[in-house]
Amino acid sequence: xxxxxxxxxxxxxxxxxxxxxxxxxxxxxxxxxxxxxxxxxxxxxxxxxxxxxxxxxxxxxxxxxxxxxxxxxxxxxxxxxxxxxxxxxxxxxxxxxxxxxxxxxxxxxxxxxxxxxxxxxxxxxxxxxxxxxxxxxxxxxxxxxxxxxxxxxxxxxxxxxxxxxxxxxxxxxxxxxxxxxxxxxxxxxxxxxxxxxxxxxxxxxxxxxxxxxxxxxxxxxxxxxxxxxxxxxxxxxxxxxxxxxxxxxxxxxxxxxxxxxxxxxxxxxxxxxxxxxxxxxxxxxxxxxxxxxxxxxxxxxxxxxxxxxxxxxxxxxxxxxxxxxxxxxxxxxxxxxxxxxxxxxxxxxxxxxxxxxxxxxxxxxxxxxxxxxxxxxxxxxxxxxxxxxxxxxxxxxxxxxxxxxxxxxxxxxxxxxxxxxxxxxxxxxxxxxxxxxxxxxxxxxxxxxxxxxxxxxxxxxxxxxxxxxxxxxxxxxxxxxxxxxxxxxxxxxxxxxxxxxxxxxxxxxxxxxxxxxxxxxxxxxxxxxxxxxxxxxxxxxxxxxxxxxxxxxxxxxxxxxxxxxxxxxxxxxxxxxxxxxxxxxxxxxxxxxxxxxxxxxxxxxxxxxxxxxxxxxxxxxxxxxxxxxxxxxxxxxxxxxxxxxxxxxxxxxxxxxxxxxxxxxxxxxxxxxxxxxxxxxxxxxxxxxxxxxxxxxxxxxxxxxxxxxxxxxxxxxxxx
Amino acid sequence: xxxxxxxxxxxxxxxxxxxxxxxxxxxxxxxxxxxxxxxxxxxxxxxxxxxxxxxxxxxxxxxxxxxxxxxxxxxxxxxxxxxxxxxxxxxxxxxxxxxxxxxxxxxxxxxxxxxxxxxxxxxxxxxxxxxxxxxxxxxxxxxxxxxxxxxxxxxxxxxxxxxxxxxxxxxxxxxxxxxxxxxxxxxxxxxxxxxxxxxxxxxx
Numbered sequence: 068x069x070x071x072x073x074x075x076x077x078x079x080x081x082x083x084x085x086x087x088x089x090x091x092x093x094x095x096x097x098x099x100x101x102x103x104x105x106x107x108x109x110x111x112x113x114x115x116x117x118x119x120x121x122x123x124x125x126x127x128x129x130x131x132x133x134x135x136x137x138x139x140x141x142x143x144x145x146x147x148x149x150x151x152x153x154x155x156x157x158x159x160x161x162x163x164x165x166x167x168x169x170x171x172x173x174x175x176x177x178x179x180x181x182x183x184x185x186x187x188x189x190x191x192x193x194x195x196x197x198x199x200x201x202x203x204x205x206x207x208x209x210x211x212x213x214x215x216x217x218x219x220x221x222x223x224x225x226x227x228x229x230x231x232x233x234x235x236x237x238x239x240x241x242x243x244x245x246x247x248x249x250x251x252x253x254x255x256x257x258x259x260x261x262x263x264x265x266x267x268x269x270x271x272x273x274x275x276x277x278x279x280x281x282x283x284x285x286x287x288x289x290x291x292x293x294x295x296x297x298x299x300x301x302x303x304x305x306x307x308x309x310x311x312x313x314x315x316x317x318x319x320x321x322x323x324x325x326x327x328x329x330x331x332x333x334x335x336x337x338x339x340x341x342x343x344x345x346x347x348x349x350x351x352x353x354x355x356x357x358x359x360x361x362x363x364x365x366x367x368x369x370x371x372x373x374x375x376x377x378x379x380x381x382x383x384x385x386x387x388x389x390x391x392x393x394x395x396x397x398x399x400x401x402x403x404x405x406x407x408x409x410x411x412x413x414x415x416x417x418x419x420x421x422x423x424x425x426x427x428x429x430x431x432x433x434x435x436x437x438x439x440x441x442x443x444x445x446x447x448x449x450x451x452x453x454x455x456x457x458x459x460x461x462x463x464x465x466x467x468x469x470x471x472x473x474x475x476x477x478x479x480x481x482x483x484x485x486x487x488x489x490x491x492x493x494x495x496x497x498x499x500x501x502x503x504x505x506x507x508x509x510x511x512x513x514x515x516x517x518x519x520x521x522x523x524x525x526x527x528x529x530x531x532x533x534x535x536x537x538x539x540x541x542x543x544x545x546x547x548x549x550x551x552x553x554x555x556x557x558x559x560x561x562x563x564x565x566x567x568x569x570x571x572x573x574x575x576x577x578x579x580x581x582x583x584x585x586x587x588x589x590x591x592x593x594x595x596x597x598x599x600x601x602x603x604x605x606x607x608x609x610x611x612x613x614x615x616x617x618x619x620x621x622x623x624x625x626x627x628x629x630x631x632x633x634x635x636x637x638x639x640x641x642x643x644x645x646x647x648x649x650x651x652x653x654x655x656x657x658x659x660x661x662x663x664x665x666x667x668x669x670x671x672x673x674x675x676x677x678x679x680x681x682x683x684x685x686x687x688x689x690x691x692x693x694x695x696x697x698x699x700x701x702x703x704x705x706x707x708x709x710x711x712x713x714x715x716x717x718x719x720x721x722x723x724x725x726x727x728x729x730x731x732x733x734x735x736x737x738x739x740x741x742x743x744x745x746x747x748x749x750x751x752x753x754x755x756x757x758x759x760x761x762x763x764x765x766x767x768x769x770x771x772x773x774x775x776x777x778x779x780x781x782x783x784x785x786x787x
Numbered sequence: 788x789x790x791x792x793x794x795x796x797x798x799x800x801x802x803x804x805x806x807x808x809x810x811x812x813x814x815x816x817x818x819x820x821x822x823x824x825x826x827x828x829x830x831x832x833x834x835x836x837x838x839x840x841x842x843x844x845x846x847x848x849x850x851x852x853x854x855x856x857x858x859x860x861x862x863x864x865x866x867x868x869x870x871x872x873x874x875x876x877x878x879x880x881x882x883x884x885x886x887x888x889x890x891x892x893x894x895x896x897x898x899x900x901x902x903x904x905x906x907x908x909x910x911x912x913x914x915x916x917x918x919x920x921x922x923x924x925x926x927x928x929x930x931x932x933x934x935x936x937x938x939x940x941x942x943x944x945x946x947x948x949x950x951x952x953x954x955x956x957x958x959x960x961x962x963x964x965x966x967x968x969x970x971x972x973x974x975x976x977x978x979x980x981x982x983x984x985x986x987x988x989x990x991x
Contacts, residue, residue: 513854516805516826523823537822567804567854568828603856639860643829651825698847701832785856 075112080151081121082110085241086143087234089207090124091184092161092199102161103127105140106201106238108245109154117245118261122189123164124201125155144210161199165191167246170260175235177256177442178205185233203234211237397684397740410743420660421452426460434474443470448669451660458579464666465592467585481585488584492551495558506786507557510565514553518546521570525655527578549577552587559591563781566601569594571647575659596672599779600646607779611645612638614767615676621768622745623684629691630700640701641679648675652707657731664735670742672776677745681738682707746772793836795845796957799865801889802874803882804853807908810940811874812848815950820941827852830864837950842959846950858892865896870904870953875923877907877937878915883922890930902956904934906949911939 076082090106104126111121130137139152156162171192178185186202205211211234218232239258242248248258259266394411431437443463452460462468467484468477495501502508519537522528531542541547552573557565572593577586599607615638620627630636643651648665649658665675682704683690694700749764749772756762762769770777800808809824809831816833831850836843849864851857865871871893875882886905893901905927907918920937927935934952938945954960 513804520823520825522825566856567826567852570826571828601856605856605859637863639830639863642860646828651828698832698834701830702834705831 074114076151079153081154082113082149082151083139083143084108084110084120084149084245085238086140087203087208087210087238088127088141088144089204089211090234091202091204092124092126093202094161094199101202103204103207104161105130105144105155107140107143107155108242110149118166118168120167120245121164122167122170123155123162124199125162129156129162144208147210163198165198167260169193170246172251172257172259173239173242173248174257175239177235177439178203178233185235187235187238203238205234208234393736393740397737397744411740419450421447421450421456421460423453423455426452426456430474434477435472436470440470444667444669448664448667451663454656454659457659457663458585460663461576461579461666462585462589464663465589466595467588467592484588485584488555488587491559492555495554496551501558506564506784509786510557511550511554513567514550514557514565514570515541517567517570518549518553521549522574522578525574525578527581528574545577545581548583548586549573552577552583552590555587556590556594560594560598560781562784563594563598563601564784568601568646571650572597575650575655575662595778596776597648598781599777602779602781603785607777608642608645610767610777610779611673611676612641614673614771615641615679617765617768618676618680618745618771619683621748622680622741623687626683626687626691629695633695633697633700635697635700640704643705644679645675649678653731660731661735668774668776670739671771672774673771674738674742676771677738677742678734680741681734684737684741685734742771793843793845794957794959795834795847796870797847797849797868798870798872798953799849799851799868800872800874801851801865801893802853803876803879803885806853806874806876806879806882807940808853808872808874809850811872811906811908811938811946811949812850814940814943814946816848818943820943822941828857830860837954844954844957844959846954865893865901868897868901869957870902871897872904872906872949872953874906874908875918876909877918877923878909878912880917883907883918883926886926887930902934902953903930903932904936904949904953905930905932906935907937908940910937910944911942 085106085108087106089103092102092104094100094102104124106124107122109121109123111119130140136152136155139150140155142148143150155164169191170189172190174188174190176186176188184202184204186200188200189198191198203211205215214237215232239248242260247261249262251257251259429436429438429443436443447460447464463470468480472480495507519541523530527545528543530537541550549570553565553569556569573586573590576589576593580586580589599610601607616636619630619636619638627636649661652658653661661678665678668674670677686703690700690703694703749769752764753762800812802808804826809827810820812833813824814820816835827850829852832847833850834845834847836845849868851864852860873886873889873893875886877883890903893903905923907920907923910916923937924935926932933956934949936945936949936952938949940946
């Protein structure tokens, strides 16, 4: 490279050190909007230091295909050799370029093949420039495919952290030639670029007002944060110093939502059928008559049904619009970046269940998990699992097997569990004294009564002969196994013992395994999470009702106000949903899918409270406008799934199954977005709470962010 | 009672597990019986409109869980109830002995402002009977229960009669009830009533 001026390259060119083609920007959730481009690193002049190297991206459409620049970009990408060319234009869609010294951190978000592409999030030191998230479409990049093949030949398909190689991780290893990258401990997916000692030491969640992904302690691994900081300067201006103003602002925000909601529901009142019905003199008379209550209940269900149907068609036919409407309805103001686009996008991809093949791909030849637990949890959270693998998946999710075990380890564990169970069972089964105990006899009586009336419509649990007299003896072998499991549990957790409602939790597990030992241990693990619901003093369930009360007050103040004015803010109508985790409210397949999601703890171990919050949010208009008494609310929630008639048909006249009617996907989407909104609100309030100042966020609300299951044990045995 | 506002009466069903509270309600509401009806957890509630002459009332039937630990929820439901139906199982002495506790709970919440009704259910289980009719009557008398009946939800025995008697005690029908005691029942027309009732044998 001979040049008259050694401090510049000839002809004002720059030197491309690295180029990767087919690196995309996803400006919206529509595939057709995805923008392919080149990610590059160049040296601006021959004497430039590493800190002066420039990292940038330019859209394919902004590079003339006949230009020298285009050929150079392709050349550097395919050969890996550096080459001189003119500088890419700094203008154009989403193009950016910044010097290494301006880079603060890089977050790597690993791909899920067939699910989403891997991406990187760049954060600059200024924190304010909006750097787009870069997606590596590895299957389209020739150079990446070539390198992967080469690695496969050498059996080097895993990177240093045992993660699969992909475009982003390769980029990172190239970057290491020119910059020091320090992986953060708070979020292992984040690398600091040339950090100062202070950056490394003072790594706290509340550094600067621009909260970068790296600093966000709660940042979910691989979970989308937009390229910019979670809260832009604009948002911070919104929230002034005092916490009360913050809360006040949120109230305003929610009021905005309320207006939107009203607007949305005006569509309902514009519905010709609704208007015809409501304006009919007979209906008016009924509404004001002694039958007003019944008419109201009917209207409430009818309105809910209309909404459900229109939601469903909205989602199927206009998924983008549905998303926009929902985001607006939930008061997630996109401009304010309370929640990033990627997070919103992820929440909407929640309808594809994990298949057997996908599940198997997650394990290596020794049966050891080869992706991270976080990835597994996030994936299962967004879609649940298919019924063929549900039993196995639950053993991991519930903690019977640790994720780190190999297939061989699990065989050994299974043997231990088998002998442990036998031993426990012997303790009561071969012990006459134990069996003569009054408490034990009571429990046998209770258990027998309850298993005879649990899920008897299922083929597995039906009577062996139709005219069998079960008052004399139970003969269905599966019921007898349920009985043995519950009596052994009664022995195993002797302080808690058997309590009504447990058969509802046990029966779905037995149905999956149809094996006494495996079912017992899965049940015992499930009971760790559920024990607090069954305590004699009911404190565990009351804790949840209290938390729900706080949560509704915080997230849906208008509805809370209405419930309060109707003396119905005690939320006891959710008792049954809480006690047996929606088992009674939802059809068989639907609650199992919901359990898949809840067991991941991905959005906290108490995500079921957000599901209830979503039910309230979804029906907010109906609840505020048509119901005003405690018993009406109770009836409404008790009949959430039974409020539909057998004749319900869709637009094409096909019958709608109960699963479709309940529309779990819609509810879970709402629940996740509400969770994300909640999390952001807590973050903002924390940022605005001065050190030493009492936080307005109650501990029980804060606990909703925790993934640890809440365990509360019975302290002594109480009869009854 | 204003004409534009239908009177609602709240009736709570209490008693030990598996004595047949839900079955009684289901028999009255739908005239069906299913021995495999899932145990009630939390609170369930159904409402039914009853007609008598030109009067109409709405009955709210509140079904509760029997296990003791779920009882802490119940007081709020008892609070504004008009009638408490306390059920035992004639084939379970224990469920009968525990009646006292339930009656006490009701009295603590409502004092004398509630009509107590004691029902011995499952009287079809003749071979397994552990509580005699006389014992039941004596207990009802001792507690000042206005109504005592033995029923069988399984056979539909005395169930409609039970609800007729309950209706008779409500303010709307009180006049009719007082004017002709036994004869009053002929004036009551419950809309779910079939002609082929197995009513009769009122025990009080």
